[in-house]
Each structure stands twice: as structure tokens, then as C-alpha cells.
Amino acid sequence: AAGVIQSPRHLIKEKRETATLKCYPIPRHDTVYWYQQGPGQDPQFLISFYEKMQSDKGSIPDRFSAQQFSDYHSELNMSSLELGDSALYFCASSLGVHTGGEETQYFGPGTRLLVL
Amino acid sequence: AQKVTQAQTEISVVEKEDVTLDCVYETRDTTYYLFWYKQPPSGELVFLIRRNSFDEQNEISGRYSWNFQKSTSSFNFTITASQVVDSAVYFCALSEAANQAGTALIFGKGTTLSVSS
Numbered sequence: 001a002a003g004v005i006q007s008p009r010h011l012i013k014e015k016r017e018t019a020t021l022k023c024y025p026i027p028r029h030d031t032v033y034w035y036q037q038g039p040g041q042d043p044q045f046l047i048s049f050y051e052k053m054q055s056d057k058g059s060i061p062d063r064f065s066a067q068q069f070s071d072y073h074s075e076l077n078m079s080s081l082e083l084g085d086s087a088l089y090f091c092a093s094s095l096g097v098h099t100g101g102e103e104t105q106y107f108g109p110g111t112r113l114l115v116l
Numbered sequence: 117a118q119k120v121t122q123a124q125t126e127i128s129v130v131e132k133e134d135v136t137l138d139c140v141y142e143t144r145d146t147t148y149y150l151f152w153y154k155q156p157p158s159g160e161l162v163f164l165i166r167r168n169s170f171d172e173q174n175e176i177s178g179r180y181s182w183n184f185q186k187s188t189s190s191f192n193f194t195i196t197a198s199q200v201v202d203s204a205v206y207f208c209a210l211s212e213a214a215n216q217a218g219t220a221l222i223f224g225k226g227t228t229l230s231v232s233s
Contacts, residue, residue, distance in 0.1 A: 042207060
């Protein structure tokens with residue numbers, strides 16, 4: 001079965017640079033989520049989109065922005081990168097209850113970002 | 117406020133032992149979902165189970181079983197006859213506002229399970 005696709009899988013950036021992470025949800029899924037997982041920590045929710053509209057917002061820094069496009073893929077844009085942004089970034093997707101789904105979030109393999 | 121507590125930080129067992137991972141949650145919502153995810157050393161997050169707050173039936177899937185008790189706000193996970201491949205970090209998670217799209221998962225800190233041969 002098709003899974004969530006994230007690109008790139010690994011990314012190395014310098015401080016103050018920008019990064020764009022991409023997420024392609026499971027086909028037919030209408031909701032995407034972004035999470036950040038620091039080393040040895042649990043995933044922390046950043047932001048979610050349902051039908052291309054922001055749905056829920058967590059601890060996402062002002063330096064980060066995200067959007068969901070008409071084909072339901074999503075991009076997380078990160079600017080003025082800091083050393084503390086080094087983490088594993090997960091995208092997840094779900095089929096919303098409003099569309100007959102169960103809201104179970106299926107996660108992609110993650111993008112490992114290292115800021116030097 | 118919503119919260120998930122996994123009191124066991126690390127558990128070590130020998131193959132074929134049974135092991136139970138504890139999860140206690142806090143929520144003021146009457147409708148919510150509970151989840152377990154597995155994160156093996158390779159890093160991906162693998163969905164294991166979802167339980168609706170209105171469904172307290174225990175569930176068994178192969179060597180895995182889950183015990184959901186609303187009276188104690190617990191959703192414990194048992195692995196029977198553990199195997200080396202079960203070695204991973206296991207996260208319990210909670211989602212409130214069950215009928216709203218895009219609701220965040222609140223994760224516990226995770227339990228690292230090490231199974232030795």
C-alpha cells in the first residue's frame with residue numbers, strides 16, 4: 001500500500017539558511033500534519049491542514065511556515081535556521097472523519113535535518 | 117489539560133518473556149482517541165492501534181494485546197513472547213476533539229524496549 005512520502009530524507013544546512021521539506025500524503029488523504037522530534041524526545045506537533053486550510057497549530061516557531069496545495073501535498077518552510085532546529089521532521093496524513101475516515105495518522109519516514 | 121504519561125522509560129527483557137507497557141492519560145473531553153506507535157531504530161513511526169473512547173473492548177492482534185480502562189484512564193500494551201525485532205521505542209498518544217479534522221496527537225515520552233536473545 002502507498003505510504004506517506006517525504007523529501008528530502010536527509011538535509012544539512014548552515015545556520016541562518018532556509019530549508020523546505022515536502023510531504024506527499026497517502027492517496028485520498030485530505031489532512032496532513034507536521035511534527036518535530038528532537039533526539040531522545042517524543043514528537044511535537046507543529047501544524048496541520050485539512051482540505052488546504054490550516055486546521056490546528058502547535059508549537060511552530062514564527063520562522064516556520066507551511067501550506068497544503070491543491071494536490072494535497074504539503075511543504076514546511078523553515079527560515080533563519082538555528083542549531084536547535086536539528087531534528088527529525090515527520091509528516092503524517094489521515095482521511096478526515098468528515099470524509100468518512102477515522103483520523104488515524106500515518107507517518108512518513110521523516111526528514112532528518114542537521115543545522116551546522 | 118491533556119497529557120499522556122508513560123512512566124517506564126526503559127524496559128529490558130529476554131526473548132520469549134511477556135512485557136507490558138503502561139500508558140496513563142488525562143483529558144477533559146468525553147470523546148477522544150488513543151493510539152500506540154512503534155519507532156524502531158530505523159526511525160520511522162509505525163501505527164499499531166487506535167482506540168475510540170467509547171470502545172473499551174480489549175483487543176488482540178497476534179502477540180500484541182491492549183487493555184483500555186476508562187476507570188483508571190489507562191491504555192496498556194502487552195507483548196506476549198517478545199522477540200528481538202520488538203526492540204523499539206513505543207509511544208502512546210492521545211487525540212482530543214475526535215470529530216474535528218487535523219487534531220494534534222499528544223505523545224507520551226515513550227518507553228524504550230530492549231529484547232535480548
